[in-house]
Amino acid sequence: MVIGEPLVEFSASAPLTEADTFHLSFSGDALNAAVAAAATGAHVALVTLVGEDEFGERLIRFAAAHGVDTRWMRRGPGSTGAYAVGADPSGERAFGYMRACSAASRMGPSDVSAAPLAQTSVLLVSGVTAALSASCAHAVLHAAEVVREAGGKVVYDPNYRSRLTGAEAAAGVLAEIAPYAALVTPSCPGDSLPLLGTGDPAEAVRACLGLGAGAVAVTRGADGVLLGDRDGGPPVEIPAVPAGLIVDQTGAGDAFAGTVAARLSAGDPLREAVRAGTAAAAVSLEGQGGTGRVATPEDIQRLLGELSGTSDTASA
Numbered sequence: 001m002v003i004g005e006p007l008v009e010f011s012a013s014a015p016l017t018e019a020d021t022f023h024l025s026f027s028g029d030a031l032n033a034a035v036a037a038a039a040t041g042a043h044v045a046l047v048t049l050v051g052e053d054e055f056g057e058r059l060i061r062f063a064a065a066h067g068v069d070t071r072w073m074r075r076g077p078g079s080t081g082a083y084a085v086g087a088d089p090s091g092e093r094a095f096g097y098m099r100a101c102s103a104a105s106r107m108g109p110s111d112v113s114a115a116p117l118a119q120t121s122v123l124l125v126s127g128v129t130a131a132l133s134a135s136c137a138h139a140v141l142h143a144a145e146v147v148r149e150a151g152g153k154v155v156y157d158p159n160y161r162s163r164l165t166g167a168e169a170a171a172g173v174l175a176e177i178a179p180y181a182a183l184v185t186p187s188c189p190g191d192s193l194p195l196l197g198t199g200d201p202a203e204a205v206r207a208c209l210g211l212g213a214g215a216v217a218v219t220r221g222a223d224g225v226l227l228g229d230r231d232g233g234p235p236v237e238i239p240a241v242p243a244g245l246i247v248d249q250t251g252a253g254d255a256f257a258g259t260v261a262a263r264l265s266a267g268d269p270l271r272e273a274v275r276a277g278t279a280a281a282a283v284s285l286e287g288q289g290g291t292g293r294v295a296t297p298e299d300i301q302r303l304l305g306e307l308s309g310t311s312d313t314a315s316a
Contacts, residue, residue, distance in 0.1 A: 001120045002037070002258070003047045003112055003143055004030025004129040005104035006063065006073075008055045008082035011250065011289040016086035016094050026062045027290030028081070029128045029159055032251040033258030036280055037124075038067035039294045042262035045069035047115045047143075049103040051080035056103070066291070072115040078103035085250055085289070097163060099132070108135035109142040117143055118150040122265040124257060126157040127191075130173045131165035137173060144180040153182035153264055156213075157257045158191040167194035179212030183270070185257050187219045188226075201226040205235050217260070217274050219253060219281075227274055238274050241282040241303045251290030256281040259295065279303040 007028035012019030030046060037044040046068050050056030052075045059080060064070045081099030099105065117123070123143055130137040144154045156177050160170050174195055178184060186192050192204040201218040205228035208216040215229035221240070228235035259280035263273035280295040282303060287293025 001045050001047060001115065001117070001122070001147075002030050002034040002124045002261075003107075003140065004028065004033075004126060005048055005081050005099065005102065005132060006031035006046065006050065006059045007099065008059070008080060009289050010082065010084040011292075012084070012086045013288070014086055016084060016096055019086050022084065023288060025289045025291060026059050027251060028083075029126050029157070029251075029254045029290075031059070031063060031068075032254030032290040033124055033126075033157075033261070034063065034068045035066045035291050035294055036255040036258035036284070037262035037265075040259055040262040040266075040276075040280075040297055040300070042265050043069065044258075044262065045072055045115065047072040047112055049074055049076035049078075049107050049111060051078055051103045052076070053080055055080040055082070066294070074111075074114075076103040076106060078106055081105070095161075095163065102132075105132040105136060107132075107139050109139050112139045112143045113146075117146040120147050120150070120152045122153045122155060122261045123147040124155045124157070124261040125177070126159045126257075127170050127173060128159045128161055128164065130177075131161065131170065140173070141176055141180075144177050148180040154180050155183045155185065155257060155261045155264070156181040157185045157253065158187075158195055159253065160191045160194055162194070171195040174208075175211050178208060181212075182214040183217060183260070183264070184208045184213040184215075185217045185219060185253075185260070187221075187253060192218065202228075202235055215270055217277075219256060225274055225278060227271060229270070236271065238271065238278060239307065241279045241307060243282040243285040245286045247286055247288055247292070249285060251292075252281040252284045254290060255284035255295065259300070275304060276300050
């Protein structure tokens, strides 16, 4: 299960200060992750509110067409959120959000409680969702508590966005949810510097474990993932999967998180789930926008097979 806000996406291949042509699609971290998870074959539901407008209707159809269970994508007051993103082939990007007072920002604990939280094997939530409003933050924490108490796993992606929230508030949410999380997936330095005060991946692992997380996967772009857990051993280096073509970095982290959550739900060991996530992220880089290119199980198997000669190494 994924909780968050799907968005109408207007993407351009040029910076927003220069772009005059945009491609219409649908994205947002929750939708990107849900679509990536569904593409692996997982049964994934997206829990959200969309506006009672044409774009809300199209978002529900889009999610359903990508294999997402849309029974808990409900219509509500407020508009459907949107954003514009400008990117270039090097992957640099800037976002302009149009989501103030959106339907999804009005979600609260009662909205997520309508979904079968107690029957959820893995819940994926993010700092973006928690930053939409105080009620959304309460909804994220409530869902994490219910899933954890029912025996499910919680995956939390801090996904810090300075245009949505401040570092102190985002760090506070991370500290609150970490004790419920089986896995936290901060990026370094994007999340680790503002939220944990460090640009060192190993220190970020220790900091998240110190907050109570069961395991930590620090994503570092082309440098791969540093994976640590509470077993006390040294963190493990998971190499990045090289992308065949870099078109746009939008949604790569979401593809990673969604794929990892799906593979954990299927019973994969954590390290193997993370390896699959790195492959899905590499495939995502090849498409424009957050859902422009989604990895299939065959894509993941092929890419990991090409890296079969690369062994994980321990890092102090």
